[in-house]
Amino acid sequence: MAIPEPDQELVKAIRAGGGEAAAGEQATEAAPSGEPAGWGNLTGKFVFEGGRPEQQTIDASKDPICTQHPVLNESIVVGDDGGLKDVVIYLATKKAPVNPEYEATADAKVVLDNKFCRFEPHVLAMRVSQTLEIHNSDPASHNSSISPFGDANFNPLIGAGQQADHQFTKSQNVPVLVTCNIHPWMRGYVLPRDNPYAAVSGDDGSFEIKDLPAGTWEFQVWQEAVGSLAAKPEWKKGKFKLEIKPGDNDLGVVQVSSSLFKK
Amino acid sequence: MTIAARSDRRLATCALLALGAMAIAGGCSTQVDPPQFRMNMQDILQEAVESHSPDEFRVVGNEEESDKEDKLANIAKLETLTTLTVAAFGEPNEPYLLPEVRWNAEEKKGLDFKKITMAAGPTGGDDAKKQLGLFRQHCVHCHGVTGDGAGPTAAFLNPHPRDYRRGTFKFKSTGFNDKPTTADLKRTLIDGIPGTAMPSFALLPADQIEALVEYVKYLSIRGETERNMAGALFLQDEEIEAARAGILEGYLQPIVDQWAAAEEAVVRPTERPETSTPEELASSIEEGRKLFFNKDAQCTKCHGPTGLGDGNDGMAEKLYDVWNEKKTADDLARWLLPKQELRPRNLRMGIYRGGGRPLDIYRRIHAGIPGTPMPGAGPQPGKKETFTPEQIWHLVDYVRSLPYENASEPAEGQTHVAAAHSLSN
Numbered sequence: 252m253a254i255p256e257p258d259q260e261l262v263k264a265i266r267a268g269g270g271e272a273a274a275g276e277q278a279t280e281a282a283p284s285g286e287p288a289g290w291g292n293l294t295g296k297f298v299f300e301g302g303r304p305e306q307q308t309i310d311a312s313k314d315p316i317c318t319q320h321p322v323l324n325e326s327i328v329v330g331d332d333g334g335l336k337d338v339v340i341y342l343a344t345k346k347a348p349v350n351p352e353y354e355a356t357a358d359a360k361v362v363l364d365n366k367f368c369r370f371e372p373h374v375l376a377m378r379v380s381q382t383l384e385i386h387n388s389d390p391a392s393h394n395s396s397i398s399p400f401g402d403a404n405f406n407p408l409i410g411a412g413q414q415a416d417h418q419f420t421k422s423q424n425v426p427v428l429v430t431c432n433i434h435p436w437m438r439g440y441v442l443p444r445d446n447p448y449a450a451v452s453g454d455d456g457s458f459e460i461k462d463l464p465a466g467t468w469e470f471q472v473w474q475e476a477v478g479s480l481a482a483k484p485e486w487k488k489g490k491f492k493l494e495i496k497p498g499d500n501d502l503g504v505v506q507v508s509s510s511l512f513k514k
Numbered sequence: 515m516t517i518a519a520r521s522d523r524r525l526a527t528c529a530l531l532a533l534g535a536m537a538i539a540g541g542c543s544t545q546v547d548p549p550q551f552r553m554n555m556q557d558i559l560q561e562a563v564e565s566h567s568p569d570e571f572r573v574v575g576n577e578e579e580s581d582k583e584d585k586l587a588n589i590a591k592l593e594t595l596t597t598l599t600v601a602a603f604g605e606p607n608e609p610y611l612l613p614e615v616r617w618n619a620e621e622k623k624g625l626d627f628k629k630i631t632m633a634a635g636p637t638g639g640d641d642a643k644k645q646l647g648l649f650r651q652h653c654v655h656c657h658g659v660t661g662d663g664a665g666p667t668a669a670f671l672n673p674h675p676r677d678y679r680r681g682t683f684k685f686k687s688t689g690f691n692d693k694p695t696t697a698d699l700k701r702t703l704i705d706g707i708p709g710t711a712m713p714s715f716a717l718l719p720a721d722q723i724e725a726l727v728e729y730v731k732y733l734s735i736r737g738e739t740e741r742n743m744a745g746a747l748f749l750q751d752e753e754i755e756a757a758r759a760g761i762l763e764g765y766l767q768p769i770v771d772q773w774a775a776a777e778e779a780v781v782r783p784t785e786r787p788e789t790s791t792p793e794e795l796a797s798s799i800e801e802g803r804k805l806f807f808n809k810d811a812q813c814t815k816c817h818g819p820t821g822l823g824d825g826n827d828g829m830a831e832k833l834y835d836v837w838n839e840k841k842t843a844d845d846l847a848r849w850l851l852p853k854q855e856l857r858p859r860n861l862r863m864g865i866y867r868g869g870g871r872p873l874d875i876y877r878r879i880h881a882g883i884p885g886t887p888m889p890g891a892g893p894q895p896g897k898k899e900t901f902t903p904e905q906i907w908h909l910v911d912y913v914r915s916l917p918y919e920n921a922s923e924p925a926e927g928q929t930h931v932a933a934a935h936s937l938s939n
Contacts (some may be wrong), residue, residue, distance in 0.1 A: 259601040265601035265761065266612065296692050313829060344873060345751055360522035391809035392900065395891035398836050400561045401745030403691050404682070406882050407897045408889035410810045416896035424749050432887030433815040435831035487580065 253467040275378040287348050287464035289497025292403045296457040296502075297335040297482070301509030304329060316391045317368035318435060323439075325373045326476045327512060332458025335507050338480060339426060339442055341449035343490055344465070345473040350462035353447045358415075360384045363429065363439060365409065370429060370439030374475065376449035383417045383441060385409060392433065397441070399427045419443035425473060440475060467494045474507075482507045518750075548607040552660045553596065554679055554737065558744045560840045581815070591747040594754045598743060598761050603736040606659050611732075614762055615770045616931025617886050623774030625735070627726050633729035648722055649729050652715065661733030664850040670709045677837055678730060679737025680883040681769065684864040685868030686776075690881045690890045693776040699727045701869070709865040731773060739765045781892070783876050785903040789911060804906055813909075816858035816887065821916045823860035833858065838884045856886060864917035875910045 279468040301364045303390040311317035328336040361377040363370060377383060387409040399419060407415040419488040425439035442449060450458040472479040474487040479489030482505050493502070569901070571592060573585050604610030609630050617624040632798065637647035645651075656675035658665040663677035676683070685702060686694035703723050706714035715723060724888075731818065742765050744796070746752040757764075789795040806813045806821075818825035826833055833856045841853040868874050879901075880891030891906060893899040901909070 254555075255589065255596050258593065259902070261597050261758070262601040265598070265758070266610070277618040303544070313826075314812075316809065392812045394812075394887070396887065398887070400557075400749055401742045404836070404884060405894075406690065406884075406887075406889045407894050408812070408882070408891045409897070413898065413900065415894070418896070421745070422750055432833060432889070433812045435826065435829055435833060436554045436886075449730040 261410060271424045275307070276323040282364055287466055289465040290350050291465055291495040291497050291500050293419070293463055293493070293500045293502060294457065295340070295494060295505055296455070297338045297452050297505050297507050298333045298456055299327075299329040299335045299509065300333075300506045303333070304509070304512075311368055311434065311436065314368065314391065314434060316389055320367040322368055322436065324436075325369070327474075328373075330454045330456060332455060334452070334454065335474070336454055336456060337372075337438075337440075337475060338452040338456070338458070338507075339374060339376055339449065339460055339473045340452070340460070341376065341442065341444060341471055341473075342446060343424075343461075347448070347466075347468060348464040349446055349448075350464070352462055353495055354380070356447075358382070362386055363395075363441065364388050365395065365431065365437075368434050370431075371439060372439075372451070374426060374440045374442075374451050376426075376442040376444065376451055377419075377441045378447055379419045379422050379445050383443075385415045385417065387411060391438070393431045394433055396430050396432060399423055399428055399468045424471070425478070426475075438475075442473075463495045463500075464496050465495055467492055476512050480507065481511070532927055536878055548605060549659045550605060550666075551599070551736070552658070552662060553592070553601075553636075554744065557679075557741055558592075558748065561745070561749075566897065570779070579807045588748075590754060594747065594757060595740060597741045598758065599736060602739065602761055602766060607635050609732065609771070612696075612762060612766065615735075615766055621774070622777070623770060625770070629725040629728035630732050631723040632935070634732075639886065645722060648726050651732075653726065656711065657733075661730065661737060661886055667711075668784075669851055672854060673710055673856075674854055675711070677737075678734035680737035680836065681734050681741075681772075683734075684873075684883045684885055685878075687781060687877055688776050688779040688881070689781060690884055690894055691780040693773045693911050695776050695780060696727055696731075699730055700724070703727060705869065707867045709863070709867050720836070735766070735769050735773065738769050742769075746906055781877050781880055783873070783903050783906070784881065787904055795911065798908050798911040801905075801912070802908035802915075805901070805909050806912050810900060811891070811909070817861055818858075821861035821913075823858045825858060832856075833887050833889075858887075860920075861913055861916045870914075872907075872910050875913055876906055879906050879909055 257362050304327050306328065306501055309322045309324055311322040326338070330336060347467050357378065357380045359384050361375060363375060365371075366387040369388065383406075387393050390411050392408055392410045393426040394406055395410050395415065396404075397417065398404045399421065402495070403425075405417050407416075421443070422445040423443055426442040429439040429441055431437040441495065448460050448463055450460045452458040469490055472480040472482065472486065472491075475494045481487065481489050483491070485491065493500070522819065525655040530905050552875075555568070559570070568606055570585060572581055573589070577585070602610070602612055610626075611625055611630070615624050617626040619627075632646060633648040634645070635647045637648070637651040639645055654665055655667045656665045657663055657678070658668070658669065661678040668675050680884050681693065682693045683698070685707070686692070686698040687696070688695060700723055702712070703715045703718075703726060705716075706712050715726070718726075739761075743757055743761075746764075747754070752760075787794070789798050798816050805811050807819075812823050816825045817823055818827075833854050834853070836851050839857070864870070865875060868878055878888065880890060880892035880903075881894075882888050891900045
């Protein structure tokens with residue numbers, strides 16, 4: 252594939268000015284000024300279409316402490332009523348106004364537990380300003396390895412009952428994999444974002460994002476087994492635009508076809 | 515939008531070389547374009563674009579308008595990346611460094627540009643018969659012009675040569691997320707890495723070793739800057755103008771600062787238990803053995819109950835390092851190097867890649883081995899220690915005793931497997 256040639260004029264300008272001179276007109280994306288016209292909640296529900304897939308049991312006999320409870324593959328989890336769990340839906344538009352209600356939890360702790368040789372929760376969304384507390388409720392050590400793109404890596408050994416705190420410094424646009432190499436079937440996902448507008452669907456496939464600013468925004472939908480989840484034909488690369496009106500907004504039931512998961 | 519094709523041009527050059535004699539006969543020019551740094555497309559595609567297809571960067575003409583816009587935006591980002599990396603680092607034959615990141619003796623940070631020019635460029639000597647082009651003379655075959663660990667011989671080696679561009683180095687005296695010190699890299703060059711293809715360069719004069727170490731840092735900083743900028747442009751959707759404005763303070767300086775900070779981040783363990791008599795050593799080894807099988811250490815889960823490095827054998831999920839874990843089967847044809855499984859170290863060989871001194875093994879257990887599944891048992895920012903320095907020393911003594919322990923006759927008439935299980939329960 253073709254890699255572009257460098258812009259020699261710009262190379263000269265950067266070298267002459269140490270980078271500053273080359274900035275050109277700073278395209279300062281106008282942050283929406285003032286209060287939005289109101290705040291709205293977004294709800295919806297992801298439902299798996301095409302038969303409930305069986306979660307495979309993982310052979311966890313490598314470590315005796317992991318055989319007390321069944322360990323299941325969690326890449327596609329469908330509830331009794333067809334709800335698709337662990338779908339992440341988040342605001343893709345940058346620099347949207349944030350409701351002041353969220354300030355109180357801006358530096359909150361978010362817990363990711365190692366329990367029964369799996370991560371609890373399996374998928375979580377958080378803000379970069381919050382602290383990820385990795386706990387270990389199991390009677391033996393786990394390691395939790397995270398390598399976010401362009402951010403610090405982390406791989407501590409966490410003894411029984413211990414915890415390790417981690418601070419992300421950069422927002423990611425897809426959830427980051429968390430693994431334990433001692434128990435290599437263990438997979439979890441953490442999505443650090445610089446705004447609070449992200450939700451993970453629950454056991455019944457439903458989700459709620461509270462206090463979004465009114466206006467038209469772009470959302471991203473992600474699911475572990477497929478990545479960007481194009482549940483509707485118009486959701487290119489799992490993205491769609493939606494106008495949020497003050498008050499309640501319902502995305503309704505989103506049917507997720509099983510054909511999306513066949514590779 | 516017209517784009518001159520950097521990699522295509524290189525391919526054309528290769529073809530020309532292969533047809534050398536014919537080309538001359540045909541009256542073609544045999545002038546070879548200078549080598550170029552290879553852009554880190556692997557990471558950009560796998561991580562930043564979350565796609566494994568270079569089509570994200572190729573406008574074919576029949577795509578929908580919105581897709582075409584996306585692709586053009588991607589191409590513009592690549593163009594920015596090329597321009598910024600060339601502006602800040604130059605090309606293999608003409609290295610460059612912004613003045614702000616050149617060696618500053620007062621602040622003790624930055625890169626020594628003189629040393630870099632000594633190691634860069636084509637192999638040869640200057641008027642004073644000083645050897646130049648050291649990297650291409652000694653290192654490029656394995657580590658590649660770009661320092662991406664994908665030189666011509668790389669595919670034949672296990673493990674693959676180190677790709678410097680993540681800024682991640684496995685064997686060093688510092689903490690998990692710290693860079694290696696200058697002394698660490700020097701030691702790797704002088705001692706080589708036992709058990710791998712990395713030879714010792716102990717016969718090179720000291721100034722050449724220093725020049726090479728500086729050049730490895732330069733390639734690493736270049737690669738990490740490019741990688742982080744790719745992340746910002748593609749993942750954090752940073753504006754192209756903002757990336758240009760921030761090249762120095764946003765990208766380059768923080769990495770250069772990390773390299774400088776490493777010199778102060780050396781792990782210096784304390785509380786080493788007394789092991790000067792055979793009795794004391796035996797008791798420390800025994801303590802270490804208990805820890806090795808302890809459910810808090812979990813050593814056996816990878817290194818195996820007898821330390822043969824077979825603890826994960828038979829598992830459906832194999833172990834990989836960060837350089838390999840994201841490669842997929844589809845990538846095989848595209849990436850230069852195939853996906854390579856990681857084998858946990860066989861502790862009975864007496865071969866230690868990061869060095870066999872007790873201190874080296876202490877640091878491996880304390881900080882972990884960055885880029886690999888080996889976690890750190892010592893304290894880290896945000897985490898209390900899992901093991902005290904004294905306990906780590908016991909583990910070191912046990913690990914060092916393993917090559918001399920009879921694997922088939924475990925102590926107390928009990929197999930280590932059974933011992934491991936009874937201790938785990």
